[in-house]
Amino acid sequence: xxxxLQNLAKDQPLLSVQGxxxxxxxxxxxxxxxxxxxxxxxxxxxxxxxxxxxxxxxxMAGHMAPDAGRVxxxxxxxxxxxxxxxEAERRRMARTDWAFVHQxxxxxxxxxxxxxxxxxERLMAVGARHYGDIRDTAxxxxxxxEIAADRIDDRPRAFSGGMQQRLQIAxxxxxxxxxxxxxxxxxxxxxxxxxxxxxxxxGLVREMGLSAIIVTHDLxxxxxxxxxxxVMKDGHVVEQGLTDQVLDDPxxxxxxxLVSSVLQV
Amino acid sequence: MTDQAYNxxxxxxxxxxxxxxxxxxxxxxxGYQVPFASREMPMPYGWGTGGVQVTAACxxxxxxxxxxxxxxxDTTNAVSIxxxxxxxxxxxxxxxxxxxxLIQTRHRIPDTSLSAxxxxxxxxxxxxxxxxxxxxxxxxxxxxxxxxxxxxHVKLYEDIARHGQIATSYAYPVKVEDRYVMxxxxxxxxxxxxLSNSPALQLFGAGREQRIYALPPxxxxxxxxxxDHPFVPSKADHACDLCDxxxxxxxxxIIDDQxxxxxxxxxxxxxxxxxxxxxxxxxxxxxx
Numbered sequence: 318x319x320x321x322l323q324n325l326a327k328d329q330p331l332l333s334v335q336g337x338x339x340x341x342x343x344x345x346x347x348x349x350x351x352x353x354x355x356x357x358x359x360x361x362x363x364x365x366x367x368x369x370x371x372x373x374x375x376x377m378a379g380h381m382a383p384d385a386g387r388v389x390x391x392x393x394x395x396x397x398x399x400x401x402x403x404e405a406e407r408r409r410m411a412r413t414d415w416a417f418v419h420q421x422x423x424x425x426x427x428x429x430x431x432x433x434x435x436x437x438e439r440l441m442a443v444g445a446r447h448y449g450d451i452r453d454t455a456x457x458x459x460x461x462x463e464i465a466a467d468r469i470d471d472r473p474r475a476f477s478g479g480m481q482q483r484l485q486i487a488x489x490x491x492x493x494x495x496x497x498x499x500x501x502x503x504x505x506x507x508x509x510x511x512x513x514x515x516x517x518x519x520g521l522v523r524e525m526g527l528s529a530i531i532v533t534h535d536l537x538x539x540x541x542x543x544x545x546x547x548v549m550k551d552g553h554v555v556e557q558g559l560t561d562q563v564l565d566d567p568x569x570x571x572x573x574x575l576v577s578s579v580l581q582v
Numbered sequence: 583m584t585d586q587a588y589n590x591x592x593x594x595x596x597x598x599x600x601x602x603x604x605x606x607x608x609x610x611x612x613g614y615q616v617p618f619a620s621r622e623m624p625m626p627y628g629w630g631t632g633g634v635q636v637t638a639a640c641x642x643x644x645x646x647x648x649x650x651x652x653x654x655x656d657t658t659n660a661v662s663i664x665x666x667x668x669x670x671x672x673x674x675x676x677x678x679x680x681x682x683x684l685i686q687t688r689h690r691i692p693d694t695s696l697s698a699x700x701x702x703x704x705x706x707x708x709x710x711x712x713x714x715x716x717x718x719x720x721x722x723x724x725x726x727x728x729x730x731x732x733x734x735h736v737k738l739y740e741d742i743a744r745h746g747q748i749a750t751s752y753a754y755p756v757k758v759e760d761r762y763v764m765x766x767x768x769x770x771x772x773x774x775x776x777l778s779n780s781p782a783l784q785l786f787g788a789g790r791e792q793r794i795y796a797l798p799p800x801x802x803x804x805x806x807x808x809x810d811h812p813f814v815p816s817k818a819d820h821a822c823d824l825c826d827x828x829x830x831x832x833x834x835x836i837i838d839d840q841x842x843x844x845x846x847x848x849x850x851x852x853x854x855x856x857x858x859x860x861x862x863x864x865x866x867x868x869x870x
Binding site for chain 1: 729731735739740743744808809810
């Protein structure tokens, strides 16, 4: 019985993007993008700089208003078009059901507020009013992203780049979101730190059953994390499919170029 | 002679009309910061230009005005503003809280409880309670609009994490009628409970920041806190050394070079009234 219910639930996409377009004057940001994301699925979006990946992500996450199209999210009260939603409702959803991990942790963190305060902010925003509980949850989450508990009262300024990024992830996941948007989560980190971060992300995504959309130009990141892959060029999707399939057997000329451009060590 | 060149209460009638409209809007939406076209006043910003404009807009010739600064009637700021209105409006003035119909205040609420029909005007330096947490005005307005006040508690959280308790001791943020978070101006948090359910009308004017907000009589005002760190209206743990009052807000005064100190009521009218009624504190007899 539970199985059938779960299967039924999985038949419904968590996020359904339909004909999303955004242009900056005459220049195209992204054009006519459509796809479905199912619960527990991780979708990678790759492409070179200027291909419209970040524009697409901002439009989906509600940071930017798209010119056309619909972004339908499976809310607690059924599927809703988030583009048409009132801003108050969208913000409430953005701090409960959604999470957004910025490329630069400085954009996603409050640099003047301690690590514990950063993790606790979303809790307090949704109504947590018990200091002890907030602190316990923050300590627990710092542990889950491998930050020592005695750093809880330090400001993010005192953290290394990798730690800041992990703190940003903790801050976003603390309210148990169902969908995470990530914009180049490993950008600007050296490879050994990247590897640990990817390991951590992969663990959290599996453990919490998160759905995620990861925008990156690093093919290794999507190879590790993403179930499905979308390749963008000049604002259009040129190829999409299972990650391994796209990377091992690229069909479109641009994807072939992209895959062959990766440096081999 | 030149005094005749001024309109009653300094401002011209159209300006007063504009300010009254802002006040009415503020009264209609308690705690909401109403923008208004603040005028240059013949005193520097920071001296209470917002409060003076609100007072000027509310004054009628029959009013009896009281002006206090940090509770005292005889400090520079209070004296100059009182003189100003005596000169440009010719209204009666008083130092007795009960007799005043309009009280302009800086940083205190009188310890004598207010009554219906009185107006209390606050001078506000920074009306936006979220300002030091979120520098963008466009964003703070949006946060008020959407009741997105999680950040305010982050500030209190940081206080407890760093100091073990809520260390904010003045300008302590309050929530008005379960809707707007409001800066009560830099009054000590000891005064916060007096904001709630006051029979007097409370008006807040910020001249430099061009905002007016209001608490109509009997408005429900709650100081923000945590369940396990409740709001405490703190004061110095002494009785007044002049009038022996244990329920008033105290100033600490250094009285000699040997570290001697005394605690006295910051509200001079309240202290004077108690001494006149025969209450004597620890150092009271010497003072009289």
